[in-house]
Amino acid sequence: MIKKNYLLSPGPTPIPETVLSAAAEPIIHHRTSEFSDIFMETVEGLKYVFQTDQDVFVLTSSGTGAMEAAVASTFCQGDKVITLSGGKFGERWGQICRCYGLEVHEVTLEWGEPYTKEQLADELKANPGTKAVMATLSETSSGTVYDIQGYGEILAQSDAILIVDGISGLAATPCPIDEWKVDIMVSGSQKSFMIPPGLAYLSFSTKAWDLVEKSTLPSFYFDARKYKKNLEKRTTPYTPAISLIIQQKKSLDIIKSMGLEKLFEHHRILADATRAGMKALGLELLSKMPGNILTAVKVPGMIDGIKLVKTMQGKYMAYIAGGQDPYKGKMFRIAHLGYMGGFDIIIALTALEMTLSDLGFDFKRGSAVEAAEAILQENWE
Numbered sequence: 001m002i003k004k005n006y007l008l009s010p011g012p013t014p015i016p017e018t019v020l021s022a023a024a025e026p027i028i029h030h031r032t033s034e035f036s037d038i039f040m041e042t043v044e045g046l047k048y049v050f051q052t053d054q055d056v057f058v059l060t061s062s063g064t065g066a067m068e069a070a071v072a073s074t075f076c077q078g079d080k081v082i083t084l085s086g087g088k089f090g091e092r093w094g095q096i097c098r099c100y101g102l103e104v105h106e107v108t109l110e111w112g113e114p115y116t117k118e119q120l121a122d123e124l125k126a127n128p129g130t131k132a133v134m135a136t137l138s139e140t141s142s143g144t145v146y147d148i149q150g151y152g153e154i155l156a157q158s159d160a161i162l163i164v165d166g167i168s169g170l171a172a173t174p175c176p177i178d179e180w181k182v183d184i185m186v187s188g189s190q191k192s193f194m195i196p197p198g199l200a201y202l203s204f205s206t207k208a209w210d211l212v213e214k215s216t217l218p219s220f221y222f223d224a225r226k227y228k229k230n231l232e233k234r235t236t237p238y239t240p241a242i243s244l245i246i247q248q249k250k251s252l253d254i255i256k257s258m259g260l261e262k263l264f265e266h267h268r269i270l271a272d273a274t275r276a277g278m279k280a281l282g283l284e285l286l287s288k289m290p291g292n293i294l295t296a297v298k299v300p301g302m303i304d305g306i307k308l309v310k311t312m313q314g315k316y317m318a319y320i321a322g323g324q325d326p327y328k329g330k331m332f333r334i335a336h337l338g339y340m341g342g343f344d345i346i347i348a349l350t351a352l353e354m355t356l357s358d359l360g361f362d363f364k365r366g367s368a369v370e371a372a373e374a375i376l377q378e379n380w381e
């Protein structure tokens with residue numbers, strides 16, 4: 001049999017063919033008006049997705065580079081920050097801040113448990129002098145979406161700023177950053193932006209930029225001030241990833257022509273279909289607040305979770321993600337992110353059913369696919 005690869009991971013994600021082929025075009029020089037036009041259209045498209053009037057800076061790095069730039073550009077040594085850590089990526093905020101000599105108060109959450117704005121208000125009260133709270137829109141390690149809107153309300157009434165990792169969440173789940181008062185938003189190219197890894201995005205509110213202007217932390221490549229100065233000249237401080245920016249413009253054109261509302265609805269439908277499939281199999285979700293970006297599922301007790309993921313990835317070439325850290329072998333994650341269509345969910349569920357059958361799990365064959373089909377058909381237009 002001819003075997004095909006199916007990328008069902010929460011980054012990198014599948015890419016539209018027209019966007020893929022754009023990378024094969026001859027390279028153009030970045031200090032030309034031709035490139036500047038493309039670059040500025042890309043920035044406009046990013047502002048549309050961020051739902052902001054502020055600049056969006058484009059860095060050549062993976063998403064973590066924009067997280068580091070957010071920290072290195074904004075603070076002074078010893079500044080107090082609160083980080084919300086409900087998984088691998090929330091934890092990363094603390095790691096970066098400690099690396100830069102900040103005083104970190106890390107709020108450790110159970111994976112997939114909610115954290116309310118009231119809890120955040122109490123935490124702020126207990127930690128006077130806090131300069132910033134760092135949160136995650138979509139915690140990719142647990143499939144959880146947090147109440148960024150609520151956190152924004154609380155922080156808007158204080159002197160502290162809200163910094164959000166929207167690396168897997170932006171362009172897949174609502175987060176209008178100006179309206180929700182997100183002061184620094186960070187994202188990356190290889191999740192919902194439908195291009196390969198290699199670009200990271202970063203925006204600042206005026207409240208956050210006041211801190212940037214006073215920041216004394218050392219930074220060179222990731223100094224946001226350089227990106228602002230160069231954006232005014234329609235360019236980047238250093239050689240940009242030219243082909244990736246051209247690809248990003250193309251996929252942003254697709255996103256704009258679809259419209260953000262429809263894109264969020266698309267993710268809602270794929271997520272509903274996936275969740276219906278899991279329910280039909282009697283499998284439990286890890287998160288109490290599952291997002292529409294990916295679905296994290298607990299591996300049933302009698303099944304070897306490492307083997308499940310290996311079988312999906314190796315035998316069926318349906319490249320889902322496993323669990324990380326405390327959930328290694330205890331969870332698997334199916335993404336519905338990037339360039340995925342409704343039928344891609346059916347492929348994922350068929351591969352999962354065949355895998356569960358290989359591993360001797362007791363279930364009604366076809367039940368996950370049937371449940372997902374019903375949701376897709378109901379919502380098909």
Ligand SMILES: *Cc1c(COP(=O)(O)O)cnc(C)c1O
Binds near residue numbers: 136191
């Ligand atoms: C993928 C991801 C990251 C890390 O991004 P890299 O591009 O691997 O640096 C950080 N946060 C979240 C929420 C992610 O999904």
